[in-house]
Amino acid sequence: MYQPRFYRYWVENRDLVSFNVMVGETDLHIQARKNLKRKAQKAVVKYRDSLERYIARHPEFLNALEPISAEEDAPLIVKEMVESAKRTNVGPMAGVAGAIAEFVGKDLLDYSPEIIIENGGDIFVKSLKVRNIGIYAGNSPFTKKLAIKILPEETPLGVCTSSGTVGHSLSFGKSDATVAISPSATLADAAATSIGNLIKDESDIPRGIEFARKIRGIRGVLIIKNAKIGIWGNVRISSEKE
Numbered sequence: 001m002y003q004p005r006f007y008r009y010w011v012e013n014r015d016l017v018s019f020n021v022m023v024g025e026t027d028l029h030i031q032a033r034k035n036l037k038r039k040a041q042k043a044v045v046k047y048r049d050s051l052e053r054y055i056a057r058h059p060e061f062l063n064a065l066e067p068i069s070a071e072e073d074a075p076l077i078v079k080e081m082v083e084s085a086k087r088t089n090v091g092p093m094a095g096v097a098g099a100i101a102e103f104v105g106k107d108l109l110d111y112s113p114e115i116i117i118e119n120g121g122d123i124f125v126k127s128l129k130v131r132n133i134g135i136y137a138g139n140s141p142f143t144k145k146l147a148i149k150i151l152p153e154e155t156p157l158g159v160c161t162s163s164g165t166v167g168h169s170l171s172f173g174k175s176d177a178t179v180a181i182s183p184s185a186t187l188a189d190a191a192a193t194s195i196g197n198l199i200k201d202e203s204d205i206p207r208g209i210e211f212a213r214k215i216r217g218i219r220g221v222l223i224i225k226n227a228k229i230g231i232w233g234n235v236r237i238s239s240e241k242e
Contacts, residue, residue: 013131016114023048026100028119032112039111043104050075064091077103084187087215088194097122098160098189122160124185127152132238133159137177137224149236158185162196175199178208179222181235187217199223205230
């Protein structure tokens with residue numbers, strides 16, 4: 001069932017052109033130097049087709065909740081999802097939203113030097129200026145109060161969020177927001193899911209942080225549960241109003 005993603009309209013980067021692309025279950029909010037909707041839609045169709053064809057041949061890929069292997073001739077997007085799943089101990093589909101955002105975003109960089117793609121709370125960003133990414137954490141008092149500051153020299157970057165209390169994505173945890181940051185949006189998405197699965201209440205935040213520290217390729221993590229927050233790594237926090 002489709003859920004309106006109202007949070008994506010809280011903050012707009014007014015120096016960029018915004019547009020949406022929807023193909024099947026994929027719903028992207030994209031910001032670029034110009035309207036690239038047709039090219040973005042073509043890219044989404046390409047990567048969704050790659051995934052769907054692979055799943056048709058390997059149905060276990062769709063429902064696996066633990067890491068699995070990929071065939072040698074698997075599409076690159078499948079291999080990236082499989083590798084990210086192995087690093088984070090989840091099924092490969094845990095990274096699908098970040099993967100679509102990342103692969104489409106990299107294609108669009110041929111036409112715009114700046115690209116920001118949001119896919120259900122999972123973000124791929126390539127920017128030439130400082131950007132603030134707001135944090136939506138459901139009923140937590142931190143919602144709309146904090147943002148993650150992204151420096152241009154750090155991009156391309158994936159900033160991905162998992163929640164056990166917001167949205168319809170599968171999570172075995174109860175965090176209001178678990179945000180993982182990585183040069184790979186595919187890995188960041190899988191890591192956010194894996195870390196978020198560990199958070200049942202506020203006392204689990206240190207455990208989530210400790211697990212995040214062991215994931216190769218993760219630069220930082222932020223975990224919110226109710227009025228408690230835990231932060232590790234290269235995470236710059238600012239007021240969303242800045």
